[in-house]
Amino acid sequence: MPGGVGAPEAEGSPDEGGIAGFSREEMHALLAEMLLYRRFEEKAEEAYAIGKIGGFCHLHIGQEALSAGAIGPLRSDDQVITAYREHTQAIAKGISPRAAMAELFGRVDGCSGGRGGSMHLFDPSVGFYGGHGIVGGQIPLGAGLAWAIRYRGGDQICLCFMGDAAVNQGAFLESLNMSAIWQLPIIYVVENNGYGMGTAFSRVSVTEMESRSGAYGIPAHTVDGQDVLECYRFFEALAEEVRGGDGPHFVNAVTYRFRGHSMSDPVSGTYRSRKEVESQKRERDPISLLRDRMFEAGLLTPEELQAHDDRARELCADAADFADSSPTPDPATLYDHVYAEVGDRGRLFLDGRDAARAAAGGAGR
Numbered sequence: 001m002p003g004g005v006g007a008p009e010a011e012g013s014p015d016e017g018g019i020a021g022f023s024r025e026e027m028h029a030l031l032a033e034m035l036l037y038r039r040f041e042e043k044a045e046e047a048y049a050i051g052k053i054g055g056f057c058h059l060h061i062g063q064e065a066l067s068a069g070a071i072g073p074l075r076s077d078d079q080v081i082t083a084y085r086e087h088t089q090a091i092a093k094g095i096s097p098r099a100a101m102a103e104l105f106g107r108v109d110g111c112s113g114g115r116g117g118s119m120h121l122f123d124p125s126v127g128f129y130g131g132h133g134i135v136g137g138q139i140p141l142g143a144g145l146a147w148a149i150r151y152r153g154g155d156q157i158c159l160c161f162m163g164d165a166a167v168n169q170g171a172f173l174e175s176l177n178m179s180a181i182w183q184l185p186i187i188y189v190v191e192n193n194g195y196g197m198g199t200a201f202s203r204v205s206v207t208e209m210e211s212r213s214g215a216y217g218i219p220a221h222t223v224d225g226q227d228v229l230e231c232y233r234f235f236e237a238l239a240e241e242v243r244g245g246d247g248p249h250f251v252n253a254v255t256y257r258f259r260g261h262s263m264s265d266p267v268s269g270t271y272r273s274r275k276e277v278e279s280q281k282r283e284r285d286p287i288s289l290l291r292d293r294m295f296e297a298g299l300l301t302p303e304e305l306q307a308h309d310d311r312a313r314e315l316c317a318d319a320a321d322f323a324d325s326s327p328t329p330d331p332a333t334l335y336d337h338v339y340a341e342v343g344d345r346g347r348l349f350l351d352g353r354d355a356a357r358a359a360a361g362g363a364g365r
């Protein structure tokens with residue numbers, strides 16, 4: 001849900017009611033937002049466990065600061081495209097928890113009409129272009145979105161998220177090169193949680209993540225993806241630079257996933273120890289980090305925290321009830337919204353072309 005945090009009024013100290021230039025209200029908004037994301041994912045986890053959600057489902061728990069801190073500063077007409085771990089990013093860009101949850105449940109009131117599921121949340125009306133299951137598949141599409149912005153003379157920007165494993169895809173290299181040549185208004189953000197499924201990034205790369213855009217002359221940055229205040233300020237400034245014509249940028253956002261790769265995978269396993277996960281959860285939880293800073297600065301009371309959490313749980317319970325009461329799509333509409341239609345001969349592909357030929361008086365193949 002964008003627009004929760006505005007520009008800071010003044011560089012503040014705790015005494016003035018803020019930390020690092022954030023007002024008390026802005027920090028409360030960020031905390032409430034991240035709690036909503038956490039509770040949404042927990043509700044999805046619960047719904048998956050009782051069979052309400054089918055197919056794949058990848059949770060963003062542990063990485064919430066990047067949704068609040070990178071998407072939060074964007075304008076509502078800016079564009080976001082991402083991979084499949086995207087529930088909270090979709091909500092951050094403006095898809096309602098109800099429409100997101102209904103999509104996870106495969107229901108008609110889902111943002112993709114119940115046809116996309118967890119990996120394919122989509123709503124161009126809020127500038128959210130998916131939700132893509134092919135690792136790296138969204139990267140050239142992101143370059144295309146940015147190219148379209150430029151072609152139409154707009155001043156929007158595109159934020160293209162990817163996981164660390166995606167930077168080894170050929171599409172990443174081609175997209176960065178073309179973006180640099182055309183100086184496109186795009187920020188490529190790697191949510192670097194250290195692993196692609198069970199493979200540590202260090203096993204598939206002899207170079208550091210930040211060096212990956214250097215060959216294309218694209219400036220690179222590293223941010224602490226668990227520090228929502230740092231992320232927010234960083235992306236707020238960078239978005240304006242890119243909007244002003246600075247060309248593409250590449251951001252290595254260091255983060256960590258607290259759950260297994262997907263709902264069907266264990267939290268730890270042979271590729272990472274339980275000890276590692278536990279220490280990350282204890283020391284690097286983005287919500288606890290912000291909460292504790294606010295407590296220490298006297299900007300948050302336990303009652304206020306409880307109220308934010310109650311509200312988050314309420315919204316997510318409401319989203320799940322809404323999703324559950326929404327109907328499943330009518331089977332008769334199965335072939336709606338697909339590029340190729342079923343023709344007289346019942347085939348899925350090329351029939352549209354055949355039908356056009358037939359209408360023009362030509363013979364079909």
Ligand SMILES: Cc1ncc(C[n+]2csc(CCOP(=O)(O)OP(=O)(O)O)c2C)c(N)n1
Pocket residue numbers: 085133134135136162163164165166191193195196197261
């Ligand atoms: C082209 C392609 N190859 C393989 C897969 C199988 N696969 C699904 S997720 C994944 C790992 C991706 O990891 P990363 O990009 O780091 O994202 P994360 O899951 O950590 O968010 C792989 C290999 C796929 N979906 N697409």
Ligand SMILES: [Mg+2]
Pocket residue numbers: 163164165191192193194195196197
């Ligand atoms: Mg990863």
